[in-house]
Amino acid sequence: MTKFNAWNVFKNGLNGQTGWSRQWRDPEPQSSYNVIIIGGGLHGLATAYYLAKNHNVKKIAVLEKGWIGGGNAGRNTTIIRSNYMMPGSHEFYEHSLKLWENLSHELNYNVMFSQRAHVSLFHSPGAKDANARRYNTMRLHGTDGELWDLNTLKKNIPHLNYDDARFPIIGAAVQRRAGNARHDSAVWGYARAADSLGVDIIQNCEVTGITRKNGNIESLQTSRGVMKGNKIGFAVAGNTSLLWQMAELGNLPIESHKLQAFVTEAVKPFLDHVVVYGVGGAHFYISQSDKGSLVFGGDLDWYKSYAQRGNLPMVQDVAEAAMAILPSIGRLRLLRHWAGVMDMSMDGTFFICKTPISNLYLNAGWNYGGFKASPASGWYFADLIANEQPHKYIQHHHLKRFEQGINLDERGAGPDPKLHG
Amino acid sequence: MIRIKCPYCGERDHSEFTYGGDASIKYPSLDASESEWTDAIFFRKNIKGFQKETWHHLNGCRMWLEVERSTITHEIKSVKPCHPDLQKLMELKK
Numbered sequence: 001m002t003k004f005n006a007w008n009v010f011k012n013g014l015n016g017q018t019g020w021s022r023q024w025r026d027p028e029p030q031s032s033y034n035v036i037i038i039g040g041g042l043h044g045l046a047t048a049y050y051l052a053k054n055h056n057v058k059k060i061a062v063l064e065k066g067w068i069g070g071g072n073a074g075r076n077t078t079i080i081r082s083n084y085m086m087p088g089s090h091e092f093y094e095h096s097l098k099l100w101e102n103l104s105h106e107l108n109y110n111v112m113f114s115q116r117a118h119v120s121l122f123h124s125p126g127a128k129d130a131n132a133r134r135y136n137t138m139r140l141h142g143t144d145g146e147l148w149d150l151n152t153l154k155k156n157i158p159h160l161n162y163d164d165a166r167f168p169i170i171g172a173a174v175q176r177r178a179g180n181a182r183h184d185s186a187v188w189g190y191a192r193a194a195d196s197l198g199v200d201i202i203q204n205c206e207v208t209g210i211t212r213k214n215g216n217i218e219s220l221q222t223s224r225g226v227m228k229g230n231k232i233g234f235a236v237a238g239n240t241s242l243l244w245q246m247a248e249l250g251n252l253p254i255e256s257h258k259l260q261a262f263v264t265e266a267v268k269p270f271l272d273h274v275v276v277y278g279v280g281g282a283h284f285y286i287s288q289s290d291k292g293s294l295v296f297g298g299d300l301d302w303y304k305s306y307a308q309r310g311n312l313p314m315v316q317d318v319a320e321a322a323m324a325i326l327p328s329i330g331r332l333r334l335l336r337h338w339a340g341v342m343d344m345s346m347d348g349t350f351f352i353c354k355t356p357i358s359n360l361y362l363n364a365g366w367n368y369g370g371f372k373a374s375p376a377s378g379w380y381f382a383d384l385i386a387n388e389q390p391h392k393y394i395q396h397h398h399l400k401r402f403e404q405g406i407n408l409d410e411r412g413a414g415p416d417p418k419l420h421g
Numbered sequence: 422m423i424r425i426k427c428p429y430c431g432e433r434d435h436s437e438f439t440y441g442g443d444a445s446i447k448y449p450s451l452d453a454s455e456s457e458w459t460d461a462i463f464f465r466k467n468i469k470g471f472q473k474e475t476w477h478h479l480n481g482c483r484m485w486l487e488v489e490r491s492t493i494t495h496e497i498k499s500v501k502p503c504h505p506d507l508q509k510l511m512e513l514k515k
Contacts, residue, residue: 241467251464303440306469306492313436346463402463
């Protein structure tokens, strides 16, 4: 694999770009591995990378039923932030943000991380107080966070609807280090870096059966043959319940719901920040991609579904939210919209944990927050698989927390998966 | 748009309804163990395929309905009132 650096760019500029090798191999699956990660999305690829890099594990495979990054890694709105308050989750997402800050160098691949600030609007004194509490908690833990009054907000984003919004904008909670990254680059960067450390990335390889022996998982039946793994990791958010039941493990505190995202035609630079709006049940977030398209999303489709396509009432809801705060985009045309299937958990928080099967490890339940979490998710999942012990940040992120009364419910919405936006 | 045949109002857009959740949950007795209650409240089968689920006809008759719907295609097999006594009543009406 040719390294990206100034010298190689110069050299290949002279030889007609013929000196580049392929970015990752396309290996034939072997019959056994030390660790098999199921799911070639960002979480699976990052896990494989950190297993090899931080823990020096050899013989790792990542199995992907389609192509890498073709699931939720390619279906999100690429927002990265760490404005979380619950113990553990806060430190976890802050570490993830720190990993993003150095990820392009770490992977030798430009993930186009842009710290353009995440601006969360508020429309009531109550929302302002709640945000002040949350952002003060963040600051006490060493994360950046600030409150903007209306004048500061107007100076930074002059074209929001300050005149006649149904719910007047009164200020914003801002995390300046937050922003966006290019989702495909992150997938390709992790794949390329993992591959260069010897990880086998096996695409078009769907797990169709799980054979158990003496309480352990002995082997996996896949569309590309039978494979044995000393340790198996699930990182298949959206379809976790299916694999879980394939392993005869019963039910999970997870429901699959679909979440839509939208892209408009490209326009000149228009929006410099990630802007988030949430009031009266509506929920909306928007940013502008480097190509110029506005990328935005809203709520779930509100009913359980595995269909990777969205419904039209939600298109209308999201368009109404867009017009409520940014009426100036009213004449833009939508180019595409799509839906991804989320693991919505019972308290809105993820699981990185051991399971009733001693050589099976679970990474699931990412709700809306999977993209930003992927570097830390890989980091701590790899740590758990290698050391058999959860790091203290994720000590409560296991399946028994509900029985123990530990709800990591950031939003305070209660045990209804669809409410954890 | 999913169209739901409400037994009281006829076929309507799903945007008139709100989705409740899994209709197959059986709540245990009040003095059941904590783990039984944990299972009932927090753990789900999360079926890919036809499942029984509840919908509330919020902007219609406000009745709670039990709908059998595919979570892949969204095709609906049956709709009936949630309450067993009302189910019987609707059967009699037929």
